Amino acid sequence: MTAQLQPYQREFIEFAIDEGVLKFGEFTLKSGRISPYFFNAGLFKSGRALARLGRFYAQAIAHSGLEADVLFGPAYKGIPLATTTAVALADHHDRDLPFAFNRKEAKAHGEGGNIVGAALAGRVLIIDDVITAGTAIREVMQLIDAAGAEAAGVVIALDRQERGQDENGLKAQSAIQEVTSQYGMPVVSIVTLDQVLAYLETRQSQGDESDQSLRQHADAIRA
Numbered sequence: 001m002t003a004q005l006q007p008y009q010r011e012f013i014e015f016a017i018d019e020g021v022l023k024f025g026e027f028t029l030k031s032g033r034i035s036p037y038f039f040n041a042g043l044f045k046s047g048r049a050l051a052r053l054g055r056f057y058a059q060a061i062a063h064s065g066l067e068a069d070v071l072f073g074p075a076y077k078g079i080p081l082a083t084t085t086a087v088a089l090a091d092h093h094d095r096d097l098p099f100a101f102n103r104k105e106a107k108a109h110g111e112g113g114n115i116v117g118a119a120l121a122g123r124v125l126i127i128d129d130v131i132t133a134g135t136a137i138r139e140v141m142q143l144i145d146a147a148g149a150e151a152a153g154v155v156i157a158l159d160r161q162e163r164g165q166d167e168n169g170l171k172a173q174s175a176i177q178e179v180t181s182q183y184g185m186p187v188v189s190i191v192t193l194d195q196v197l198a199y200l201e202t203r204q205s206q207g208d209e210s211d212q213s214l215r216q217h218a219d220a221i222r223a
């Protein structure tokens with residue numbers, strides 16, 4: 001995992017802090033773990049912010065060289081993310097990919113089903129916010145399997161690099177490494193925790209309290 005920052009990654013971290021999306025403090029995660037930082041993608045909440053966010057996802061996809069036949073945004077938070085990524089890929093990378101998302105509740109009338117937009121067929125590229133323990137992404141894999149499609153990979157904004165936990169304590173691999181080996185697909189992130197740390201080191205407020213607790217957290221949970 002490289003901590004080397006591309007210019008777009010530095011811009012993305014600054015953008016996430018400016019928009020109040022990346023916050024430092026004390027937060028309880030979905031897994032119950034306490035974290036000194038939290039990334040709330042739901043706070044990219046204006047037209048300009050969403051447009052800019054889509055360009056970062058599209059850059060991460062272009063940079064990774066990932067190929068796909070359709071983009072998929074898992075409900076709820078993945079829906080605007082995949083939408084803005086689809087627009088940015090078409091507008092800035094000349095890649096006009098079909099796009100789909102799911103309903104959490106299947107509809108029995110009208111067009112029925114729980115997939116909206118393009119059919120899930122061929123190589124599906126999942127666009128989501130964050131992977132911590134990998135629970136959310138395992139649910140998405142069931143949808144893709146049920147549609148008879150194949151996952152091309154996952155693109156997320158932030159790789160928290162956290163290791164899962166079982167009765168023997170922390171596992172050897174991070175949740176993302178597990179997802180990659182379990183499903184045989186790449187997980188690409190706009191930035192990783194290591195890159196956030198590398199950014200904080202170069203920032204003026206170097207060595208403040210939140211930087212230190214973030215580094216301690218990283219040392220404790222990182223694979």
Ligand code: OMP
Pocket residue numbers: 028029030031037038039040041077129130131132133134135136137175
């Ligand atoms: P896992 O399902 O454990 O991989 O956690 C992913 C989900 O956790 C995300 O889709 C969010 O709902 C939430 N989350 C964040 O949005 N940002 C974070 O920084 C951390 C989490 C989290 O709770 O782990």
